[in-house]
Amino acid sequence: MAGIDVGVVLAGRFRLDELIGQGGMGMVFRGRDHILERDVAVKLVPPDIAAMDGAATARLNREIRVLAMTQHPNIVTVYDRGDHGGTLFVVMEFLRGPDLGDLLSQHGFLGVAEVITYGAQVAAGLTFLHGLPIPIVHRDLKPSNLLLNQDGTVKICDFGIAIAPGSNLERYTRVGAVIGTPVYMSPEQFQGEEAGPPSDVYSFGAVLYALLTGGPPFQDGADYLVRILGRPPEPVETFRPEVPRRLSALVHAMLAKSVDERPTAAEVLRELGEIVQPGDRERPEIPGPPTVAPPPPPPASGIDAAERLLTSGRTAEAYAAFGAARERQAERTPEYLTAEFGRVRAGHALGREAEAAIRWVRLVEQARQTLGPTHPLTQAIERFGEVTRSRR
Incomplete structure (x- = not known):
């Protein structure tokens, strides 16, 4: 489909690396998040499919809203959403195993x-x-x-x-x-x-x-x-x-x-x-993980560790870890702003909405001044504010 293929970078941040699924409702790519240096799954509905089948866009919007309300180890995690030249997309954790x-x-x-x-x-x-x-x-x-x-x-x-x-x-x-x-x-x-x-x-x-x-x-x-x-x-x-x-x-x-x-x-x-408790029958052997290629190890970083805590549902620990990671960075660097953005997201998830809102306003201004309004991180921070306001 025109404009959407391997190699395209969405929102200046998410590179599409491999088409892994396609159907009447759109396409799913394995992608790469350049800011957090992790593989992601990108589900999208190109304009031509949206024009032919409005339900495709409705389904994706519904999936985004539902997943934004949930955070559990046994439910896929949504990271981001956006629009790329009329193509609506959602970014989720990439799962390497089979279904x-x-x-x-x-x-x-x-x-x-x-x-x-x-x-x-x-x-x-x-x-x-x-x-x-x-x-x-x-x-x-x-x-x-x-x-x-x-x-x-x-x-x-x-x-x-x-x-x-x-x-x-x-x-x-x-x-x-x-x-x-x-x-x-x-x-x-x-x-x-x-x-x-x-x-x-x-x-x-x-x-x-x-x-x-x-x-x-x-x-x-x-x-x-x-x-x-x-x-x-x-x-x-x-x-x-x-x-x-x-x-x-x-x-x-x-x-x-x-x-x-x-x-x-x-x-x-x-x-x-x-x-599976003893006494009912002999306890079965619990299987190991499926045989799939392990992912490349993530870079050692306090920000990465905090992000993993947040996506696994350990929100309070993530809030503290993002704060500690921020203190180790030079003020107003991209790493500092990324850590502060994580703290804002974790604070919001913990219900500290007033505090998170204040931090977000200050963070937007810092990101615009330091990185510029078109930088992917600045845009991601601004989109977060738009999404949280739309849920109120």
């Missing part, structure tokens, strides 16, 4: 210990999302939306159709519309009803069923609607007799037709933890 759909395609099904290990991480992410003051419902959980990092951490991705019922998150799908991936969709979603946290639990149960048996509980077909609405799935042990009965029972409870009969994500997390 669980890839593993399923390669191996047919996964080992019980792997399913428990990966499933517990997904359950932790869902417990966080559903436990927010205004719960977030993903609405499209499936193996391909569960990505592995190089350390074996599972991350929930693709929040393009997520919803937070009761919030001011704009809706671009009407109630009554069937949205999601049919073979992992809950019965209520299939009937066009409003999806709540139990819908995610059903889809999660369908994912666990697929990982254990090699396929979702109901395959697409002429009588699919009849089966998903009225028939129980084949027992897991029909395909895998070695699966612990307790795990099989949990999966089938998650696939209950009635939302009131399904466990919560928190209950699933607790049950998965108990299944």
Whole structure:
């Protein structure tokens, strides 16, 4: 597509290095952040796709807003957003491992210990999302939306159709519309009803069923609607007799037709933890990380360490680390301004909004005077202020 290709630098900061995904909703590149010297994933919607399909832009805007409200080790982290000549883009952490759909395609099904290990991480992410003051419902959980990092951490991705019922998150799908991936969709979603946290639990149960048996509980077909609405799935042990009965029972409870009969994500997390405890059965061997090339080691820097703390959700520690890193830099250098910018972001995440706002105003003026208004860091600082103001 015109103007968007490998080698292009977005906002003077994010270089596109490799196209790693493409579809009707846009493209995803592996990129490089020149300021923080780290690999990133860049998802974008070029103008020609936006003109043909307004939902593509709506989905990306929704994903940005949802991810900006979340910070959890098992949820992909969003770093930045912007517009490059009419191309809307979002910058996220780059995950080097395969997704669980890839593993399923390669191996047919996964080992019980792997399913428990990966499933517990997904359950932790869902417990966080559903436990927010205004719960977030993903609405499209499936193996391909569960990505592995190089350390074996599972991350929930693709929040393009997520919803937070009761919030001011704009809706671009009407109630009554069937949205999601049919073979992992809950019965209520299939009937066009409003999806709540139990819908995610059903889809999660369908994912666990697929990982254990090699396929979702109901395959697409002429009588699919009849089966998903009225028939129980084949027992897991029909395909895998070695699966612990307790795990099989949990999966089938998650696939209950009635939302009131399904466990919560928190209950699933607790049950998965108990299944691997001694006394239930022999504790399975916990698998190591997937075999992928490790990333190059980041440069030793207090700023880099603070940034890793922030993106991993250790916000208070990040706030202190950015402050310490700033004190080690000469005033008004790019490194000093970067550390102060990190302190502003961490302070805002901690709820110190008034303090962060004051620091931000001073930081914008310092960056403009020191680096100039067109410098990527100056622009990133200004965009942060625009985004935080838009959320109020």
